[in-house]
Amino acid sequence: MIEIEFDEPKRETCDCCGNTSTRLTRFVHQDGDAFSIYYVLFTKGHDEKAAYVLIGLGNWDEDAEPETRTAFPIKIWEDGGSWAVTVMNKSESPWKNVEFLGKIIDREEALQHPWIKDVYHITDHIMAEDKPVREFFE
Ligand SMILES: [Zn+2]
Structure with a gap:
C-alpha cells in the first residue's frame, strides 16, 4: 500500500512568462517504509x-548516496480530455x-x-490523490 505525504505547495513566478509556477515535493511510503520522493513542476498559462x-526510487537510508537511487523523468499532460503519462529523456x-x-535515466532505459x-503505480496515485495536480488539470 502506498501513502503520500502532502506538504504545502511552493508557488513562484515563472521566469519565462510571469505566470505562477507550482513546485511540489512528495514523500511516498510503501507498507510503512520510505519508498520514493517525487517532485512536480507545473505553470499556469503555458501553451x-x-x-x-x-x-x-531506491535506497532512502539516511547515509545512502544518491547514486544508489534511480530517477525517472515523467510528463503528465492532457491528451484529448484524458490524462497521459509519458516517460521523457x-x-x-x-x-x-x-x-x-x-x-x-533516459526514456529508452526507463521503459x-x-x-x-x-x-506507473506512483503516477496513478498522483492523478488520483495529489490535489494541486488534479486542480491544475481541471
Ligand atoms: Zn512561463
Whole structure:
C-alpha cells in the first residue's frame, strides 16, 4: 500500500512568462517504509498543459548516496480530455540538474527498467490523490 505525504505547495513566478509556477515535493511510503520522493513542476498559462514530474526510487537510508537511487523523468499532460503519462529523456526535463532523487535515466532505459511498474503505480496515485495536480488539470 502506498501513502503520500502532502506538504504545502511552493508557488513562484515563472521566469519565462510571469505566470505562477507550482513546485511540489512528495514523500511516498510503501507498507510503512520510505519508498520514493517525487517532485512536480507545473505553470499556469503555458501553451503546453503539462506537469513535469521526477520520481526517485531506491535506497532512502539516511547515509545512502544518491547514486544508489534511480530517477525517472515523467510528463503528465492532457491528451484529448484524458490524462497521459509519458516517460521523457533527461535533457527534456526541467528537473535534469537535480541529483538528490538519483541518477536520472533516459526514456529508452526507463521503459526497460524493472522499477517502471512502480513509477506507473506512483503516477496513478498522483492523478488520483495529489490535489494541486488534479486542480491544475481541471
Ligand atoms: Zn512561463
